[in-house]
Amino acid sequence: MKKAGFIALKEIRDFFQDRGDLIFSLILPVLIFALMYGAYGQQLQFNITAYVVNQDAGGQYSQQLLTQLKAHPGITLKMLNQEEADSRLERSNIQMAVVIPEDFSASLAAGRSTQIVFKQRGHGGTANQILAGMVRGEADQINREVRLLNQVKTDLDGSGASQQEIEIMLQTVSARLESEPAVKVADETLGARPDMVSQFLPGIMTMFVLFAINLTAQTLVEERRRGTLERLLTTRLTVGELFAGKFIANTARGFVQTIILMLLAWAVFNLFTPLSFLTATVVALVFSAACSTLGIILASLTRSQNQATWVAVFFSMLMVMLSGTFVEISPGNLLYSLSKLSLNTYANEAFREIITNQASLGSLSHPLLVMSGVTAAGLIISRLLFRVNQGKS
């Protein structure tokens, strides 16, 4: 099998030297990925800068409010004075400023009402409305705590309890309320995690690996066109070794392609843990091998570059569509049954399971077996289909 390794090395070197192939296989998926991030990335994380005018600087409750706001992921606080805030609002430089009044802490401590003001241009924009809701929530919590404190103080007044004892009791009650709220809220998700990235990213990753079967299909056609195929077949290289070399090279290409996209997905969308990434690596390898085999079957069948291109494009588009890459296919209809004919369906399912449920290799045995079966059967079929009869004298 040394000769197969040598063929594979040559193929890989050719691939990295051919800019067209490189762009198609590696850079294009990354660009699509970047577009996807632009489209969906912001949906995953709420990011906003809250412009705050704190006229109660040093006040206990204003500090508490700011600390609680800071604790929200995605909120960055930027302090302004009143003049700066007015000026920037005037210039539409900012859309909203949160104004904490001078008497904020003093009024709360004295049991009097106080008021936070959202100074905004128009309605301040959707993100600022969300921010305003979060500020209201935090203010509400402080409000409840202060009222509770005042109520307890009033109730315990004259009971002989010291101020320190009252404080400790209040802290205990607050902690219990926080850890054991009367009304709990839980998320329960049916099916895949309902975000666009985990739904469609596996499809994008597998789509490009499948598209690359066009490149695989071209490899034998190109050898035929150059006349090197006949020359190779008159050497000690066997057809099996030739196929093995092509298979290894194209599997490696698909694998590298998928790994790059998986690493990006991990870095940008935080879709993997170290363990799930390893699991996904195995799926990527098996899927790449299956795609490589499909490419070699097409290479065995087709005789010209045009034939190879059209058959590969038709075949890969059909598989991509059937696998629900762009639209979710619900169980129970004809399309769902047809989707089982697509290799991508199994790879997408496996990747989704890994991303959403941290699935282990054991639980992915079905898609892995199907893809491995396609690889084994494909190698045998392509070998049987291979014919070198190329015209006549």
Next chain:
Amino acid sequence: MPDAFLAVENIRKSYRDIKAVDGVTFSIERGEIFGLLGPNGAGKTTTIRILSTIIRPDEGDVRINGFSLKSEPDKIRGLIGICPQELALYADLSAFDNLVFFGRMAGLSSQEAREQAENNLKLMGLEERAKKGRVDKFSGGMKRRVNLAVALMGHPQMLFLDEPTVGIDPQSRNNIYETIEGLRRKGMTILYTTHYMDEADRLCRRVAIMDGGKIIALDTPHELKSRFGDPEHISLETVFLKLTGRSLRD
């Protein structure tokens, strides 16, 4: 034939209704340059493709150094080198890399392949450009010489040369002639096809003329010429035209 290195026994090959090779029988002695001549479509290339194990004959068999094409094609592949009519090279590789690659495919070790590549390129007068630049930047003559140098990788005992001098300048052609004669002197058996009759007359000890998939004449150039007149005053081309006719072939 006392020492037939290659023996072709009644081979036939058809593509649908067309008989590309129709009962061809001949043999080549060890160390002989044998010319296979014929107009376009005569069946020369199909015959070479059969002999070089690329396609299987429908009928008949071929023995090379005693090995049967039908039952021992792998052993035959270890004995032959082929220089196809069309350049069969990796255009994006250097001449040296092409030779090393095919050397590895012929079963040579990395070191052997490199050494033999250097020797063969020197033999073809290509040592200067061996590692410089891709083959597709070479002139036609240089590409032809690389094509022949590749065929020599792996120490073959028999060479199939299918029109190796098409479209090249006299200098390159002369280099190829000298190389072929040098190989013959070293004991290489060569099957040579060409449309240049003077080339066949110069190089080949015997020639077979094919037409319509059959061998219509087989002898030394001198004997073939003497069938139609004074061999000193008649060319092999005249003999060829008398045997195959003057109608155009596509």
